[in-house]
Amino acid sequence: MNALSLRQLNKTYDGGVVALKDVDLEVTPGDFYGLLGPNGAGKTTIIGIVTSLVRPTSGQVSVFGHDIITSPWEAKSNLGLVPQEFNFNQFETVSQIVLNQAGFYGVDRATAERRAEQYLRELDLWDKRNVNSRTLSGGMKRRLMIARALIHEPRLLILDEPTAGVDIELRRSMWTFLRDLNERGTTIILTTHYLEEAETLCRNIGIIDGGEIIENTDTRSLLAKLKSQSFLLDISTPLSEMPTLDNFTVTPVDERTIEVEVRGNQTLTDLFDQLNKSGVSVTSMKNKSNRLEELFIRTLGRSKPTQEVS
Amino acid sequence: MAGFYPAYPRQTLIALRTLVWKETHRYLRIWLQTLVPPAITMTLYFVIFGSLIGSRVGPMDGFSFMEFIAPGIIMMSVITNAYTNVVSSFFGAKFQRHIEELLVSPTPNYVILAGYVAGGVGRGLFTGLIVTIIATFFADLQIHSIPITISVVFLTAVLFSLGGFINGVFARKFDDIAIVPTFILTPLTYLGGVFYSLSMLPDFWARLSMANPILYMVNAFRYGILGQSDIPLATAYLLILGFITAGTFFSLWLLRHGTGLRS
Numbered sequence: 210m211n212a213l214s215l216r217q218l219n220k221t222y223d224g225g226v227v228a229l230k231d232v233d234l235e236v237t238p239g240d241f242y243g244l245l246g247p248n249g250a251g252k253t254t255i256i257g258i259v260t261s262l263v264r265p266t267s268g269q270v271s272v273f274g275h276d277i278i279t280s281p282w283e284a285k286s287n288l289g290l291v292p293q294e295f296n297f298n299q300f301e302t303v304s305q306i307v308l309n310q311a312g313f314y315g316v317d318r319a320t321a322e323r324r325a326e327q328y329l330r331e332l333d334l335w336d337k338r339n340v341n342s343r344t345l346s347g348g349m350k351r352r353l354m355i356a357r358a359l360i361h362e363p364r365l366l367i368l369d370e371p372t373a374g375v376d377i378e379l380r381r382s383m384w385t386f387l388r389d390l391n392e393r394g395t396t397i398i399l400t401t402h403y404l405e406e407a408e409t410l411c412r413n414i415g416i417i418d419g420g421e422i423i424e425n426t427d428t429r430s431l432l433a434k435l436k437s438q439s440f441l442l443d444i445s446t447p448l449s450e451m452p453t454l455d456n457f458t459v460t461p462v463d464e465r466t467i468e469v470e471v472r473g474n475q476t477l478t479d480l481f482d483q484l485n486k487s488g489v490s491v492t493s494m495k496n497k498s499n500r501l502e503e504l505f506i507r508t509l510g511r512s513k514p515t516q517e518v519s
Numbered sequence: 520m521a522g523f524y525p526a527y528p529r530q531t532l533i534a535l536r537t538l539v540w541k542e543t544h545r546y547l548r549i550w551l552q553t554l555v556p557p558a559i560t561m562t563l564y565f566v567i568f569g570s571l572i573g574s575r576v577g578p579m580d581g582f583s584f585m586e587f588i589a590p591g592i593i594m595m596s597v598i599t600n601a602y603t604n605v606v607s608s609f610f611g612a613k614f615q616r617h618i619e620e621l622l623v624s625p626t627p628n629y630v631i632l633a634g635y636v637a638g639g640v641g642r643g644l645f646t647g648l649i650v651t652i653i654a655t656f657f658a659d660l661q662i663h664s665i666p667i668t669i670s671v672v673f674l675t676a677v678l679f680s681l682g683g684f685i686n687g688v689f690a691r692k693f694d695d696i697a698i699v700p701t702f703i704l705t706p707l708t709y710l711g712g713v714f715y716s717l718s719m720l721p722d723f724w725a726r727l728s729m730a731n732p733i734l735y736m737v738n739a740f741r742y743g744i745l746g747q748s749d750i751p752l753a754t755a756y757l758l759i760l761g762f763i764t765a766g767t768f769f770s771l772w773l774l775r776h777g778t779g780l781r782s
Binding site for chain 1: 527529530531533534536537538541548612615616617619620621622623624625626777781782
């Protein structure tokens, strides 16, 4: 039984815009799944259909084996949503928002209060529990939406760009929180524009473009499809001339930095052996671009042009 | 019926209680906007139309003008507040998008409807009670029939809460929630026999007034308090219950189809 199962999902909006075309997708229990795609690819439409905010034109959706149409209580109780945009009552306090949401899921008051304290503490919002939500910072509002989505303890949590617009420190702490949550057994589906985020967190990745899933595999296999990677190497002393390395393409960036292209059949060990023999001492290195970003652009470059859908 | 979950009665009850409290808390939190204005407006009605002008009008249908208009003014505040509460709360939830909190949850559609209607009924009756207390300072109100008075005012509050809900579902901008109260509800209420007896009107206008549903509610309520009405009581009950039934089914249909809520 999959955590999420989409079968032959189609969505055509009023006006004829086709947002999804025969989408099939399975997310296994315990997975940390990344759904990637450019703006208008259909990610938000998929999330909207799964969470009942968008009506599908055709197709089936089930959450842990429960069809969202025929068994909505069971399906929705297993599902938590952190939407892209703030959608809580700006005139209510943090506690009221979280406790009301618990009530809508049929969670009794005592349990709701205990869980509210747990999640608000974990997300550093406990001190703000009696504060009006509209006075919170952007990062706090994002964390509030996570606490609200967890209050009924769903087995599947969907996050639609949860770290958009938050600073690096907060983003990292949210990653840690989500990773812990996943290790405790919650299946997580994440959409993000930060490909570093997807590469760091997700075990499996799907790429959607033009309403179709064009790639769906584990992150490691996806990254293995990269035929070459470019690395930037900082060197300890300025080079008078470029080192000659067998089978590696070396390009100078500045007097203390070189760029080296490493192809799929080559190893970094071989690269460093040759640099060592040439008397070049490397002080640090990094990927020239995020690997997933590179792959993402290449994959989309092969797919059809996208349509303007929301 | 889709959206009906008899397998989870306890959870459904918790969801209903949560929504009813949320809606009640909303209008109590902003009492200066919701409860005080009708009290001031209705006091002015009693002072101007009842005391100042009413003393020159003389008795109407055997009652002092103040006694005659008091039930209508109470009913007017109930109708207006029940309607306004639901339409503004529901549209506000749509506008701020926190209606999605309910839509993504397993809360059944009939609970969503019942919760909003309960909020409207609560505010309508609360305001009605405040205006009734004010009315006792101006008129000696002896209630003719408590069951009729309470049932009519309750059913009317339910009916106009449903009306507010339907308006809220269709509303796309703030103008849309003001159009119905301004251009339909207020004229119909004023022409619903609040300030005059049907017997005062020429035959044509009296017949035309019979098409105004608010006339039946005002008169039924007036019967409950004064024991006097221009229309048969049974007709009023049938009309109110008929509109409530139609409004309930239409509202549930709108929720089921996601009109104005789901794309």
